[in-house]
Amino acid sequence: MQVKRLLLIATLALTAACSSKQVIDENLSEAELYQQxxxxxxxxxxxxxxxxxxxxESRYPFGRYAEQAQLELIYAYYKNQEPEAAKAAAERFIRLHPQHADVDYAWYLKGLASFDQDRGLLARFLPLDMTKRDPGAARDSFNExxxxxxxxPNSRYAPDAKARMIYLRNLLATYEIHVARYYLKREAYIAAANRGRYVVENFQQTPAVGDGLAIMTEAYQRLSLDDLAASSLATLKLNYPEHPSLExxxxxPSEEEADTRSWLSRATLGLIESDAPLPPGQTRASQDMERLYRDAVEAIPAELQPENAPQADAPNPPRSWWSRLSFGLFD
Structure with missing residues (x-):
């Protein structure tokens, strides 16, 4: 059924695009144009x-209907699914008529245009998760x-604007949680903790605050920052005792701890351990960098080394030909 509706909409849009351009009688008066x-x-x-x-507007720029035509043009653009044109028309009206009795309507339509900017035809008929989309238009709409x-504050459009702001604030907070969870999966624990803290500090009274605390707890635990993890967990238990992360x-934790074993160890189910377990805060890349640094220091002839040159922590035994051939993978 949804596919049929989409095909019908596409057909109507194609027909409208191929139709002849509207011709407006040049002899129409201002009142007749407005009535039309x-x-x-x-x-x-x-x-x-x-x-x-x-x-x-172009024929009668100073006529009695000029200002009203500019205002209704914003609405026509908005209903015609032209959000950028609607926002541009609203900004123009606000700039030209800041003291107009209906300027609040221009602000409202500008916010609505941004609110619906990401909601195209597909979003109306398909179950898209708006919290996973680019939040740029949502931020613009919230600010407007x-x-x-x-x-x-006494505008008749203010109550609806406030209700939409609550929705947008929840949407923006949930978007930050999606980003934080992505960082957790990528093992970027500092970035994940920062995103979680940003939600807790800037989106109070939204459902995402509990998720932010849970992400902070998990990220701090992975980073072995026990005091910060304990503080975040205590806050989570106190304010969100029914959170899904608490059993x-x-x-x-929502993510399993990363397997830092080598490919050989994983392939042999741990029967062959080529590398010792990594200490907290270290990665294979950091160990490789340290090894390259030590090798470079050792390769410098003694007569060329300055008196205060950094020395390796401990003398390393000579590397075997097998170790050099395999670049140290099987040390």
């Missing part, structure tokens, strides 16, 4: 309404609604 634009709006012919309103509420009062 109203009829197009009432019939949901938003493309025709846009063309008529633009013609009215915030401007409306702060500048015009019988005990914290359960």
């Amino acid at each position: 634009a109203q009829e197009h709006l009432d019939n949901t012919s938003y493309t025709s309404a846009v063309n008529t309103l633009k013609a009215l 609604f915030a401007q409306l509420v702060s500048r015009y 019988s009062g005990e914290f359960v």
